[in-house]
Amino acid sequence: MTAALAQLVLGAVTAALSLQLPLGALRLPGSGFFPLALGVLLMLLSAGQLARLVLARRAAPAAPAQAPAPDGAARRVLLFMAVVAVTTTLLQAIGYAASGFLLMLGLLGVLGVRWGVAALIAALSAAGAHVLFVLWLKIPMPAGPLGF
Amino acid sequence: MLESLELLLGGFATALTLQNLAYCLAGAIVGTLVGILPGLGPIAGIALLIPATFGLNATSALIMLAGIYYGAMYGGSTTSILINVPGETASVITCIDGYQMAQQGRAGPALAIAALGSFIAGTIAIFGLVLIAPPLADAALAFGPPELAALMVFAFVVLSNVTGGSLVKALMMVVVGLILGTIGFDPVTGDARFTFGTAYLLGGIEFVAVAIGVFGLGEILVNAAKPPAQLETRVKVPRFRELYPSLQDLKRATGAILRGTGIGFFTGLIPGPAPVIATYASYTVEKKVSRHPEEFGHGAIEGVAGPEAANNAATQSAFIPLFVIGIPFGPVPAILLGALLIHGVTPGPLLIAEKPELFWAVVASMYIGNFILLLLNLPFVPLFANMLRVPKKVLLPLVMLFCVTGMFSVNNSVLDIWMMLGFGLLGYLLRGWAYEGAPLLLGLVLGPKLEVAFRQSVMISHGDFGIFVNRPVSATLLLASVAALLFPLVKLMRRKKPDAAGQPVQRG
Numbered sequence: 001m002t003a004a005l006a007q008l009v010l011g012a013v014t015a016a017l018s019l020q021l022p023l024g025a026l027r028l029p030g031s032g033f034f035p036l037a038l039g040v041l042l043m044l045l046s047a048g049q050l051a052r053l054v055l056a057r058r059a060a061p062a063a064p065a066q067a068p069a070p071d072g073a074a075r076r077v078l079l080f081m082a083v084v085a086v087t088t089t090l091l092q093a094i095g096y097a098a099s100g101f102l103l104m105l106g107l108l109g110v111l112g113v114r115w116g117v118a119a120l121i122a123a124l125s126a127a128g129a130h131v132l133f134v135l136w137l138k139i140p141m142p143a144g145p146l147g148f
Numbered sequence: 149m150l151e152s153l154e155l156l157l158g159g160f161a162t163a164l165t166l167q168n169l170a171y172c173l174a175g176a177i178v179g180t181l182v183g184i185l186p187g188l189g190p191i192a193g194i195a196l197l198i199p200a201t202f203g204l205n206a207t208s209a210l211i212m213l214a215g216i217y218y219g220a221m222y223g224g225s226t227t228s229i230l231i232n233v234p235g236e237t238a239s240v241i242t243c244i245d246g247y248q249m250a251q252q253g254r255a256g257p258a259l260a261i262a263a264l265g266s267f268i269a270g271t272i273a274i275f276g277l278v279l280i281a282p283p284l285a286d287a288a289l290a291f292g293p294p295e296l297a298a299l300m301v302f303a304f305v306v307l308s309n310v311t312g313g314s315l316v317k318a319l320m321m322v323v324v325g326l327i328l329g330t331i332g333f334d335p336v337t338g339d340a341r342f343t344f345g346t347a348y349l350l351g352g353i354e355f356v357a358v359a360i361g362v363f364g365l366g367e368i369l370v371n372a373a374k375p376p377a378q379l380e381t382r383v384k385v386p387r388f389r390e391l392y393p394s395l396q397d398l399k400r401a402t403g404a405i406l407r408g409t410g411i412g413f414f415t416g417l418i419p420g421p422a423p424v425i426a427t428y429a430s431y432t433v434e435k436k437v438s439r440h441p442e443e444f445g446h447g448a449i450e451g452v453a454g455p456e457a458a459n460n461a462a463t464q465s466a467f468i469p470l471f472v473i474g475i476p477f478g479p480v481p482a483i484l485l486g487a488l489l490i491h492g493v494t495p496g497p498l499l500i501a502e503k504p505e506l507f508w509a510v511v512a513s514m515y516i517g518n519f520i521l522l523l524l525n526l527p528f529v530p531l532f533a534n535m536l537r538v539p540k541k542v543l544l545p546l547v548m549l550f551c552v553t554g555m556f557s558v559n560n561s562v563l564d565i566w567m568m569l570g571f572g573l574l575g576y577l578l579r580g581w582a583y584e585g586a587p588l589l590l591g592l593v594l595g596p597k598l599e600v601a602f603r604q605s606v607m608i609s610h611g612d613f614g615i616f617v618n619r620p621v622s623a624t625l626l627l628a629s630v631a632a633l634l635f636p637l638v639k640l641m642r643r644k645k646p647d648a649a650g651q652p653v654q655r656g
Contacts (some may be wrong), residue, residue, distance in 0.1 A: 002581070003583060010172075012577060021339065024612075025611065026606060029606060032341075034330060080369065081573065084548065091552075091565075100549055103545070110372070114543065133553050133557070
């Protein structure tokens with residue numbers, strides 16, 4: 001239900017924004033013509049899907065739509081994403097090696113690896129990634145205050 | 149025919165240079181690893197490695213990326229057989245009998261037959277590609293904008309029909325992908341669309357961010373959501389001397405491999421996730437023609453040989469529509485199209501005529517790559533399988549580190565990483581809501597092409613939409629699309645049609 005609603009909104013927003021672009025004529029469509037058609041099509045499909053879900057829910061109100069997520073799944077995913085988000089924010093300030101270390105350390109911790117082991121694996125992975133990507137493949141990853 | 153063989157020999161001369169051989173080998177090894185490691189399928193794997201090809205010329209880059217693609221298809225069977233976890237979706241069917249064989253202590257012959265079947269099928273399918281690609285390219289030259297638009301619509305509808313889930317949901321994903329494809333410069337007038345005043349979005353949504361996000365990060369998050377205890381994997385790796393199949397195994401597998409090759413080759417020529425459909429079709433056929441159908445599901449070697457052959461034949465023949473018409477029919481060829489465009493190569497009917505050295509070198513590299521993969525997957529399979537001993541709780545952060553690095557290196561932009569994270573979260577949610585990511589990716593990649601073809605068509609016809617139905621090829625393709633749209637509806641109505649007592653009639 002949430003997915004269909006979100007796509008209904010996306011279709012409506014696309015159609016509304018397309019109307020602010022030149023629509024042109026049928027023989028010479030403008031920039032807004034194609035996205036407007038797509039927005040309307042997405043709204044129609046989403047409305048159809050919503051109607052189907054409402055009818056199905058009325059027919060069998062107790063039936064769950066999907067298998068339930070494991071306990072604590074949302075918390076683990078949010079923690080995982082938070083670690084990646086924080087280290088991405090820090091990437092240009094502290095450099096690739098340090099943010100790689102923090103990324104590995106944080107993610108290993110979130111996944112239940114003991115901190116001592118996690119620190120060792122994180123240090124080895126960050127050093128390995130620096131050697132592979134920066135020194136060998138010459139990818140210009142951001143350098144930190146210490147030059148790596 | 150003779151001309152094709154001559155050009156193919158020229159292709160071998162290019163592909164056999166030390167540099168291209170090294171890239172072919174690197175692609176095959178990395179692809180095998182991508183196929184073996186759960187959580188990193190061929191789509192995210194190829195997308196992740198596109199930046200690594202930036203320094204290469206287009207031929208070497210495509211040789212390496214193609215190597216990763218079919219390497220992943222070979223490698224995917226290893227995890228299916230050893231731990232009942234498919235490395236990529238096309239290996240799902242191999243789990244059924246492959247894992248049963250492993251449980252009976254016959255993992256070695258299952259792995260060997262999978263590798264042999266893949267090699268034979270891949271080699272025959274490449275020969276088919278050599279035979280039919282050049283004449284098909286000549287025929288495709290007659291395709292104008294209406295035919296191309298109709299072909300893309302047909303591809304979307306068929307892909308949506310065969311992704312396995314709901315048709316409406318898949319079509320919604322196609323449209324979301326097409327909408328994302330409209331962000332940035334208008335391909336016809338150059339106007340900026342939906343950029344909200346930011347220069348970052350002018351070039352459009354970075355398809356690599358979508359591919360790595362939805363397919364790579366999405367899968368990582370699905371695994372990260374599991375309790376840590378569920379991330380442990382136990383694997384028994386067979387030793388080299390245990391790999392040999394018996395004469396009886398070979399006898400039983402030969403027919404299955406040849407049938408799987410035929411099924412796979414032709415499935416690769418139609419829109420959809422060809423390797424996945426091909427494996428299911430092959431398994432069904434093998435079960436039907438077998439003298440011992442009761443053995444299927446309990447370790448029948450035909451259940452490994454047929455689908456693995458079909459998988460690899462479809463993988464090779466899926467290159468035909470990409471090279472010849474310039475339209476990818478599935479998500480992996482769509483990623484390869486994006487990579488080709490980055491390298492300044494526009495695939496289509498003129499590719500073979502204008503860049504014969506690239507086309508024939510890639511085809512020749514496929515032969516070489518298949519041979520390399522046979523070598524990698526027979527004696528070295530125990531070595532690769534040892535990768536499975538790395539606990540997932542270590543593997544997932546490592547893959548995440550690679551994703552962040554790979555994503556940054558595309559444009560040296562942190563914004564791309566944020567974009568990837570956003571699409572990763574979307575990929576995770578889509579899995580929970582039972583929406584497929586492949587139609588979204590295909591919509592994103594083909595969106596600008598569809599818009600240009602559509603607008604050119606109506607400009608040619610001065611606004612007359614009849615141009616799509618007055619031309620025989622586009623009319624046929626649109627008619628086939630309508631039929632494909634109506635087919636599930638008719639099936640549903642037949643199933644729900646009540647009998648005299650008012651009970652729904654169950655059919656088939």
